[in-house]
Amino acid sequence: MERMNVVIVGHVDHGKSTFTGRLLADTGSLPEGKLDQVQAWCAINSRPFEYAFLLDALKDEQAQGVTIDAARCFFKSDKRHYIIIDAPGHIEFLKNMITGAARAEAAILLIDAHEGVQENSRRHGYMLSMLGIKQVAVLINKMDLANFDEAVFNRIKDDYSQFLTSVGVKPSAWVPVCARDGDNLISPSDRMPWYTGLDVLAVMDAFHKELPAENLPFRLPVQDVYKFTAQGDDRRIVAGTIISGTINEGDEVIFLPSEKRSKIAKIEGFNVDPRSSIGTDMATGFTLTTQIFVKPGEMMCKTGAANSHIGTQFKANIFWLGKTPLVLGKKYKLKLGSARVQMGVKEIINVLNAAELSSEHKAEVGRHEVAEVIFQTQKPIAFDTADEHPLTSRFVIVDGYEIAGGGIVVENRSNRTGYTARLEFDSDWQMTSIDTVKRAQRSGHSAAIAIVFGDHSKELSKAIEIALFDTKISAYRIGASSPLQWERLVEMAYILADSGQVVIAAIAGTAHDVVAVSDPLSRFSIIPIDSDHCNIDSALSAIRGRI
Amino acid sequence: MNHLDRLEAQSVYIFREAYRDFKQLGMLWSIGKDSTVLLWLARKAFFGHAPFPLIHIDTSYKIPEMIAYRNEKALEWNLNLIVGQNVDALANKQTYPDGAIDRIACCRALKADALKHTLDGTWPRWRLNHATRQLEPDTNPAAFTGVIVGARADEEGSRSKERYFSPRSQDHDWDVADQPPEFWNQYKTDFAPGTHVRIHPLLDWTELNIWEYIDRENIPIIDTYFAKPGGNQRYRSLGCFPCTTPVESPSQTVKEIIEELRSGKFANIAERSGRAQDKEDGGGLETLRREGYM
Structure with a gap:
């Protein structure tokens, strides 16, 4: 049976953990020990049982009453296995929300019917767009607080869909729910007869699996080159995971940025049947027909195909998570594919305020801000732009020892004239x-x-x-x-x-x-x-x- | 690709990231099914080799078959085996089976403390000499900066919040509230001196996936997981014998175990239900995990 990762996002207290807990309970997906464990904890601590506690398995979270990290839980429908990632809604934990959302193939975004669209409803919508998550369903939750009123539902829907359209997100469904009581989760609610659409479980089953990137040009970031001579193994193996495309024994390949060329001699593996062809998402390794010096960090492409750019300057859309702002004149580490290279900021074009959606010219990019920036790397690297090949346009920025931001390359700004x-x-x-x-x-x-x-x-x-x-x-x-x-x-x-x-x-x-x-x-x-x-x-x- | 191919590819990718970026890299090997699958995935990642030491913390209360299996496989697969132990606590009889302390304190002393000091090289540790087939004192006290661990998100609450690459402070503390972001297959591979990173290639695997993979790859697993012919007892999760009870189950083969997990009596019973220490730590094991417990 197929598996799908779905992330639950939204503003703090809009009911993400309650929704997830109730969904697990209603679909009979809780391991026997789990419910007892949490109910016992509630009894000992004189707290009324809440579905959110099922997820907030950590003690300090229960004390604080907010989800701080993306907890994972598992359940299955008739159609597939789901891994539900419950992302935190508090602004402090945006990096955890991103961690959760980046693993997902689809997202469920909750909005409190009483509070309406809030800052993080917008910010999370924007992050889903930037992270490349195309399938989104919006749940208007706590409909009981709005007397199950269709007008309230429609007002929030109109307001928020305008925003989502502006950032390029098109929801597959809008569902009014009362997660605590289970309305419209796995069956229609008789408290909202005006809603005739699918229940949440059906909406989830209607998400489709992302197609593997088989039709995009071949890309394999070289993760490492192994030669385990000490273990008596003389093979020199170029290892990595295929991001897109397929490759066959005998194909001619080119490594970027070095532009060295060779041919695939053999697809290597351990405890696996020999194969002459291998495709997208496989972690593999190759011996080459010629002994060329290739380093980790290069991008392996096929000769004669549309290949990655080589460059030292590019324009990017980024989000910043660092405790100190992104500034000019400081050295950062870029990690893109398997490449790691020092870089600096050449220009901050503008900084977007995710809460108000206004853009301004600023000298630095602060925590939780989104910006358009030009970077300059110290050595040439291979990359793609987001419209050509989204997967190999993505990068992270390391500040000191921490991953402090992420982004996508939108344009090669290198001096191609030489x-x-x-x-x-x-x-x-x-x-x-x-x-x-x-x-x-x-x-x-x-x-x-x-x-x-x-x-x-x-x-x-x-x-x-x-x-x-x-x-x-x-x-x-x-x-x-x-x-x-x-x-x-x-x-x-x-x-x-x-x-x-x-x-x-x-x-x-x-x-x-x-x-x-x-x-x-x-x-x-x-x-x-x-x-x-x-x-x-x-x-x-x-x-x-x-x- | 089926779901096992995907899980395997993700784990292999994580292994290769770890090996590329951590010069002092080691892997915990508890001898159980998860860490034996972990070892198999390492050999997948490195084309038949395990190019870093395997670290086993011997509490001296392990089920005896586990030590025999460990030594046999270490020699057969040419593994670089390192063994650590809380020698003082055992010599002074400061353990739960001795009646001196409770279960949690015993786990802390024999596992968490022993692990911490084995990893940072401050307590004696032993290395398998393949020529003499004996454990000998390890003469290289270097601290490990990267430690690969077989934790799975579905095991219990605290593990579901782990990162693939999870930093630990100088005191081995896990700061749950301030973990690094992970996205687009980029992980925290930079770390301050004195700190180390725990690496979790099995985070997305479930107990069922582990058994399905053992079946597909035909991985040799210690036989305490299987009931003896005609018997009705086997271990589902392996630990120290005073705190681990076998489960009632007649399963004698990997396929029977898979069936039992899919639709049989264990489909809705938590895997670690036979592990007594979980219940004494508020159900989360979080106190212990923050202090370095696996």
Whole structure:
């Protein structure tokens, strides 16, 4: 029988735990020990029994009377098994609400008929939209407090559906209920004969399973590369979970951002029948036909297909949960797919007030706020945009040791035109009067720009500079690891080359970044050197051949 | 994919996240069905290997078959086994079976305290030497920063609120009110010095799922879970013998146990109903869990 995760959300005290407890009781889903346990607790503590206590199994929660964390419980209908996630409604526990909601395939949103739409009714609606939960049913609860009046139901429905439409959520059903008494939960209520729609259980059974992302382009974030040599295992296995698509033995793959290519040799596994093809959501691993150096954090795609972007700058919609605000000038860690990279905020475009739905320009993003932000990563990473591939557009932001926010990439803002080597000066700037040919005749070699990239660019570029210098070649090494510096680096390289130097420019980037370096006047040779695949001798001969 | 494929894929993903980010990683192995499934999933994640130590806390009151099974499988599967124990409490007879303390205090001393000091390396611990086939004092007192545990959300109240990656303070405290957010398969893998993270790959599994998976994968399970031919007693949950009572059940095979859980006499009876300590802690086990109990 299929399983479905459903999250219950809504403003504090609008009846989420009561609803869940009553639903479990009415469907006969409580383990025998559970009800006795809670009733005994109520008796000892002289408290009247409430359905909410079934879920609030923790003592401090019962004392406070509010759900602080997303508790999970299980029940089944004739159609499927449900995992019910009871999310907290209090603003303090928004991160717990998100934790609960992110696991869900569908959501039930409760609104108190007496109190109407409240701040967290809106905030939770917005979070469901951002988290990508498409199936939502709205229950107008505590109808007894509104005398089971259809007009009250309709008024709240009109008010809230306007808001939901504005954030792109279209509810599949609106149900008036009195959760405490079980009205409209698993059977029609005779106290609200004007309501002719489905009861809540039927609404839930009408939710459909999300289709796996089989039709989206193939994506596998490389989680790790294993070689258990100490255990006598020589296989080098690229491991990860398939986010979307299907892959077969023999398929050619490309890893981003390194743009290294290889072919799938074998789909590996333990205690499983051999297979030649594997699809979406499977946690798997592959051996490749060639020994290429691939690192955890790269995105494995298929060659010749629509692949992820590579970039260092992107615009994103984010929500912030951190105890301290998101600010410019601070280093954060980005986790997207399996990539982890340092990044900073380049610009805060605007901050939305989720309670009032107004947007404003602010210098920082505070706790529980939602914002549009441009980020700058320190190294290139692979990502997709939310409209192209939602699953690989999602990321979290780590501040210190804590996950402090989440977001979705909406636009690649990287400098795709590359780093143009140029000399642009004010008109009163005075230039050299000796041309490059004369300089080359004097020194006995031409000027050039060697760009050393990859993980070992620092060491290799140093060795190249010394070796060239020792053979009487005017060599000058510069380097920068942050892409923020690369434009300046290329400009400096151009000036140094103009003075007759063989410039060795080290970057911690990839072949992709070198391709982006261009010399519009074609005055100098630009020599790419891959520090991961090139030793000092082959690097030197590549340079000597061009100067 | 069926539901077991999905559960397996999620657990494997969590194992790989843990192995990537925690250099001092260990896994608790209680010898029971859950942690044996956990071990099997580790071998799924790492293509036949368990590339980190397995930690067993020996209260000395374990059902004797459990220790025999532990030693046999550790040798057969080439496991890096570490054993810890509250040596002082046992030597001074400060236990519940000795009549010195109540059940909760005994769990705290023999399990929670022993675990805490085994994990942080402050008490002696033992490591299995595969050449001599003996436990020998562990000479590496390094503290574990990541500990994989087989807790399931459906077991009892407090466990239903756990995270997949759950941080513990320097004193091993669990701050239930302030847990990290988890979404989009991104977990708390950064942690302050002195703290550690408990990792729960089985959080979404139910007792029934565990048995279905044992059946599908043909995982060898300790035979105290099964009734002897003609007998009508077996253990449903394994612990220390003074506090764990067998259940009345004639099930002799995995398939019979599955049937019993699906529609038979155990379909509506809580799994830990035979575990006496649960009832003495207000039903939540929360006091103990905050202090490090599994």
